[in-house]
Amino acid sequence: MRFSKRMDMIKPSAIRSVQKRIAATENVISFAAGLPDPALFPLDDLEKATSKMIREKGELAFQYGLTKGYDPMIDKLVERMRNKEKIDASAANIILTTGSQQGLALCAMMFLDEGDVVVAENPSYLGGINACRPYGVSFIGVDTDDEGMDTKELDKVLAENPSVKMLYVIPNFQNPTGKAWSLQRRKDFMEVINKYDVIVVEDNPYGEIRFKGDFVPSLKSMDTQGKVVYLGSFSKILAPGLRIAWICADPEVVKEAELIKEGWDLQCNQFVQVQAVQYMEDFDLEAHIAEIQQLYMKKCDLMLEMMDKEFPESVTYTRPEGGMFIWVVLPENVDADVLLDTALEHGVAYIPGEPFFANGGPKNTIRMNFTTVSEDQIKKGIKILGDVLKTVC
């Protein structure tokens, strides 16, 4: 088959092959997922909102809509950006996307040419990295500490590499590490990037799942030069199956994204936009988010408590204040991918961390998810994993 040359740059994700290994093993307690807890989907409320909107707005919901998005949905997002993120947005700054994954793909197409360099946190979300790969770019990973990206290192990288075109960052409860950047680090980051001609893609699907600590403003809210493209999503605060997400950016960026979307899919699903607006009008999304925060905090606290008790002292891990993941660092001589076979034999699964590094990275890291497992599974699974770790750490 005469596929495009671009297809040579698209490789199956290393995580998918790990997930296949896990799926092939029966009765595992899996900390490998990256999904929200389905018990939190507000099914009854969504059913009521959906019936009502079909009755009252059915003709609108099943019809074609605007490429930019359904106007009442855009109004809700403008409100959200202003009230929750303190971003001075108007309708001209917003375009709906089919998941923030499409936002990432749109950014890659809009900004990247062959030979460009993308800077990402080390490690970072694989889906963001992979969205850039078809454009023939290379990557530079910049390390993060507990405060966020190392901005001194970033400054050096940007000064030495004029081909850096785009920075991809997840400042809130990052996938895979669960880390959140401090306010000072965000300010330092903005100061650095403002010196260079670059675009920053700020991916924020977890920001509203803060269950501890104080709100920290987004990079976009500090953006005085229109350089930050903010990606938001309903996947973690309502339901990922809806595929509702948005870009909040300079109107010039929104216009370009609209042009691309016309060719890709004409528009986002009109039905779910009308449905979600009806849900937000009739039910309390903020109260629902508070419920998610409470449950995730309980599960995260329990997992950390179990890790404190069961993991060997040579193993360290992040203590997230939100999101869905904990990042575990094993002693340097332990290969988390090899150890996964032993873990699976004992009935537990996790994701080895190495694939999250754009240019490859240390083999002794693990991503643990605490949202899809029950409290019983957390207790049992962490005890088992602790025993497995004690054999090698």
Ligand SMILES: Cc1ncc(COP(=O)(O)O)c(C=O)c1O
């Ligand atoms: C950091 C990050 N960005 C983007 C996405 C994609 O989210 P969406 O469901 O909005 O496409 C995910 C999904 O897990 C993610 O972790």
